[in-house]
Amino acid sequence: MDTVLAPLYFLVSWIMIGWHWLFADLLGIGHDGLNWTLSIIGLVVVIRVLLIPLFVRQIKSQRKMQLLQPQLRELQKKYKGDRERLQQETMKLYKNTGTNPFASCLPILLQAPFFFALFRVLDGIANEHPRGAFESQVSLFESARGAEVFGALLSDSFLATDVIQTRIIAMVMVAGMVSSQFITQRQIMRKNMPKESLEGPFAQQQKILLYVLPLIFLFTGVYFPLGTVLYWLTSNIWTMGQQLFVIRRMPAPGSEAEKAQQRRQAEKARRKGLTVAEPEEAPKVEPGQQNGEVEQTRQQPKKTSRAARKKKRK
Amino acid sequence: MSRLIAALLKAYRLVVSQLYLQTCRYYPSCSAYAIGSVETHGALRGVWLALRRLGRCHPWCAGGVDLVPTPENYRWWGRAAGTDGEDHDVSHETTPNHVPNVPACRGA
Numbered sequence: 149m150d151t152v153l154a155p156l157y158f159l160v161s162w163i164m165i166g167w168h169w170l171f172a173d174l175l176g177i178g179h180d181g182l183n184w185t186l187s188i189i190g191l192v193v194v195i196r197v198l199l200i201p202l203f204v205r206q207i208k209s210q211r212k213m214q215l216l217q218p219q220l221r222e223l224q225k226k227y228k229g230d231r232e233r234l235q236q237e238t239m240k241l242y243k244n245t246g247t248n249p250f251a252s253c254l255p256i257l258l259q260a261p262f263f264f265a266l267f268r269v270l271d272g273i274a275n276e277h278p279r280g281a282f283e284s285q286v287s288l289f290e291s292a293r294g295a296e297v298f299g300a301l302l303s304d305s306f307l308a309t310d311v312i313q314t315r316i317i318a319m320v321m322v323a324g325m326v327s328s329q330f331i332t333q334r335q336i337m338r339k340n341m342p343k344e345s346l347e348g349p350f351a352q353q354q355k356i357l358l359y360v361l362p363l364i365f366l367f368t369g370v371y372f373p374l375g376t377v378l379y380w381l382t383s384n385i386w387t388m389g390q391q392l393f394v395i396r397r398m399p400a401p402g403s404e405a406e407k408a409q410q411r412r413q414a415e416k417a418r419r420k421g422l423t424v425a426e427p428e429e430a431p432k433v434e435p436g437q438q439n440g441e442v443e444q445t446r447q448q449p450k451k452t453s454r455a456a457r458k459k460k461r462k
Numbered sequence: 463m464s465r466l467i468a469a470l471l472k473a474y475r476l477v478v479s480q481l482y483l484q485t486c487r488y489y490p491s492c493s494a495y496a497i498g499s500v501e502t503h504g505a506l507r508g509v510w511l512a513l514r515r516l517g518r519c520h521p522w523c524a525g526g527v528d529l530v531p532t533p534e535n536y537r538w539w540g541r542a543a544g545t546d547g548e549d550h551d552v553s554h555e556t557t558p559n560h561v562p563n564v565p566a567c568r569g570a
Contacts, residue, residue, distance in 0.1 A: 202521050236489050236527050239489040240526055240547070243525050246524065250485050250525065252485060252523070253516075253519065254520040360476075453501065
């Protein structure tokens with residue numbers, strides 16, 4: 149495992165050391181705990197900035213989605229009551245027009261090895277087992293080993309310690325992860341989904357999720373070193389910011405966020421002394437309609453075997 | 463074995479897929495595809511098919527319909543016949559004469 153991930157250990161540790169150098173030597177911040185904390189945040193920033201091109205692609209595709217609305221509505225009329233067929237036809241339409249609003253899971257899969265590498269590097273720091281660039285940077289390794297914020301070691305974890313500060317900070321970060329995820333989810337639900345799709349199975353799943361997610365985060369928070377939890381927290385907050393930006397700038401048609409955007413535009417026009425354009429009538433939205441933010445109006449596809457699908461077609 | 467894998471995948475779908483909502487560019491989504499392929503083809507072929515699908519699914523691919531091939535149509539490489547969802551619906555307006563070997567993605 150270690151040999152496969154060795155290049156990633158080097159990459160992750162060099163990015164961290166790079167940020168540490170920036171904060172400690174260039175800006176002269178004398179607090180090593182703070183420097184290493186910032187360097188972990190910096191690591192998230194580097195990775196997420198590298199992923200921005202993928203995100204922009206997705207947004208561009210979502211903008212083009214607006215043009216597909218009439219065709220989508222036609223499909224919805226045609227395959228009313230047949231969710232599975234509708235999904236198939238929608239996907240075909242996306243393919244034929246070259247506008248797929250989904251990002252695929254590659255951006256997420258790409259981040260997983262980094263997360264794991266960071267976990268191993270921090271774990272190594274806690275257990276006096278230098279990994280990656282720390283193998284040759286003894287003084288930096290010692291500095292990272294002693295890095296503490298509010299009396300808690302960054303490489304320490306809730307379960308491995310009996311220092312009360314570490315436990316408190318771990319729990320605070322878990323609360324941070326839960327609430328940032330919650331806000332992201334809520335923003336999508338409340339603001340960026342047509343009212344009709346807020347009812348039905350999707351909303352139910354969302355409710356289940358609200359209970360399952362905190363458990364996952366709690367597990368992470370007690371098991372992983374503080375630095376890794378910090379990485380995830382920062383990543384979550386970044387996602388939240390990105391989501392808020394998209395909802396503000398590219399709301400789904402028929403959603404609350406779209407009305408808010410129209411109000412803002414009308415207000416802006418009025419302040420500039422131009423004639424006020426009445427907010428356009430929101431397009432009528434069918435239940436379960438997929439639009440601008442299609443990824444949000446997700447319906448769990450029902451699992452059927454191929455044999456069952458075949459039967460249905462006949 | 464294949465049942466175990468399918469159960470794990472279902473657990474994954476229950477938790478992780480919820481986290482990120484729909485992101486897959488294909489129908490069925492990669493995880494649904496994996497469950498289907500493991501159930502129809504067994505652990506070995508099923509996992510192989512699922513891994514290939516995962517490799518196909520990235521932001522530069524066209525996406526679209528990509529069904530699990532039937533056991534008769536299974537191919538270890540290349541796109542199997544009858545997986546584009548067109549075979550049962552010749553009258554449909556979009557590309558009725560689909561060439562089955564055209565990969566959905568560049569480099570697939």
